[in-house]
Amino acid sequence: MRPKNLEKEQAIKSVALQLIAEEGLENLSMQKLAKAANISPRTIYLKYADKDDLLIKLYIEEVLGAYEAAITEGLHDNMTFEEGVKHIWMKSFEYYKTNQPAFALMLYGKSSPLLNKAFQEMNIKEGQYFAPIHQFLELQVKKGKIKDFPFTVQRALLFAPLTDLINEYFEHINRSGQPVTPQILMAACETVIDGLLKK
Amino acid sequence: MRPKNLEKEQAIKSVALQLIAEEGLENLSMQKLAKAANISPRTIYLKYADKDDLLIKLYIEEVLGAYEAAITEGLHDNMTFEEGVKHIWMKSFEYYKTNQPAFALMLYGKSSPLLNKAFQEMNIKEGQYFAPIHQFLELQVKKGKIKDFPFTVQRALLFAPLTDLINEYFEHINRSGQPVTPQILMAACETVIDGLLKK
DNA sequence: ACAAAGTAAGTAAATGTTTATTTACTTACA
């Protein structure tokens, strides 16, 4: 039996993410992807059932999974609230800075009904994504350190600005006057931390 | 000369937004739109040069323009920082609650390169979008009331969580346990306000 | 007061292209 070429498997994923980042999800086609990855369209269908399957797996595994792994690495329950949140902000920035195409598809996850639905279903079937963060925040509430909001609200308050700032970072990456420097990012992080503290 | 039917003009816009919200920008086609709006494909081309032109105008005029008008109405420079930010949060929530399709396309504006680019160019040509908010925040900085961040950073800290929360609101609208109630929203708003205050 | 001419708004159907996916074949290795 002919062994599978892992380079081709990887090429499909990374070229797909690249094309999505450059031209948008709405302009990705299987034939364009095959040509750009230097493979036959059929090869994609050996690994994915159809286009939706490819997009969903790309989003769940390459984007959400890889991101979760990157930011939860080194996150411990014995960290203070400040340390934990700063850890996630820093790791997120570092991760996406070197994985811009993953960031682009992550953003599409917030708008595309296909990806959105896939995320909801995955969350139900496989247990909460970002469970370590959920757990970390729950502990801080129990300690009386931070305000007791539902998890989704805490997530919005602590991390929605971060996504916006990383987006801003990329938009200014080839221009003068980058507003998102590491110092600004840390100051912004301290701002969201301070807001959520119980006074 | 036969007068134009304004209902059809309006139908194109509202049906397009609806289809995008339901099936995603990546699944919108001109023929589908024509059929859903009960018009001929040609009619769309009488009002828009091509598909990109339609999407860009929909995004800039119907989504960003209408939203800006909705939230800046009643925003005055003599409001306190707290009043101003709460005003924008409340108006935003009210506006999007009754314009979910506009919210869906607004989200695509953050991911789609086409819409993103259109927004940048519009901002350069026509002057800053959300200028009243820019001006309001600048005044608060001058007064020494809030931390002096670049505008984009202030926007991220004050309003990115709001977008996330409205999204969350829609995702729970037909389910039990809605986490985004008006009270929670106001408490979250107070949290972002508190974070940005100069201490 | 009124019909008929002029015209932009509108339509149905066609255009050529691109799409997702499949068929029929070839390749490279265990």
Place this chain on the structure above:
DNA sequence: TGTAAGTAAATAAACATTTACTTACTTTGT
């Protein structure tokens, strides 16, 4: 040599956009 991995080319459907025509109203000459 058997077989899964891979390919090039084909298929049918859907796509953006256009063509050739009709409609419905305004204008104009009477």
